[in-house]
Amino acid sequence: xxxxxxxxxxxxxxxxxxxxxxxxxxxxGAFGCCNRxxxxxxxxxxxxxxxxxxxxxxxxxxKVPFMGKRGCKIEPHLRPQCTVYTCKIHAxxxxxxxxxxxxxxxxxxxxxxxxxxxxxxxxxxxxxND
Ligand code: SF4
Ligand code: SF4
Numbered sequence: 001x002x003x004x005x006x007x008x009x010x011x012x013x014x015x016x017x018x019x020x021x022x023x024x025x026x027x028x029g030a031f032g033c034c035n036r037x038x039x040x041x042x043x044x045x046x047x048x049x050x051x052x053x054x055x056x057x058x059x060x061x062x063k064v065p066f067m068g069k070r071g072c073k074i075e076p077h078l079r080p081q082c083t084v085y086t087c088k089i090h091a092x093x094x095x096x097x098x099x100x101x102x103x104x105x106x107x108x109x110x111x112x113x114x115x116x117x118x119x120x121x122x123x124x125x126x127x128x129n130d
Pocket of ligand 2 (some may be wrong): 031033034035036038039040064065066067068071072073074079082
């Protein structure tokens with residue numbers, strides 16, 4: 001249940017952040033922050049947290065291995081560090097659009113809470129099995 005909700009919330013977050021990076025105002029251009037290191041983090045996280053092997057989609061020939069024609073090819077919950085990232089939030093803690101910022105943090109708090117609940121559940125399970 002928690003995981004289904006999380007998948008849904010990460011998709012909503014991606015719907016919110018994706019247009020910002022598609023219309024990137026910087027010299028980097030659309031999705032210009034994407035880089036190989038972040039793709040490698042996604043590869044590990046997807047396997048460790050979700051048991052998903054993304055290697056078949058990891059294109060070694062590309063500078064940014066998970067980049068597709070319309071941005072990232074990977075589902076938003078498998079790449080949380082990218083899904084929640086925008087340069088404005090990272091640098092200033094807010095976007096110039098106050099309504100957007102409000103929506104962002106409402107969603108981000110929900111995601112953090114659900115991830116925390118998942119972590120707690122997992123810890124309890126591990127302690128029980130010790
Ligand atoms: S995070 Fe900022 S600089 Fe990077 S692609 Fe998105 S809008 Fe552009
Ligand atoms: S959004 Fe996708 S393509 Fe961009 S760095 Fe993250 S995993 Fe790689």
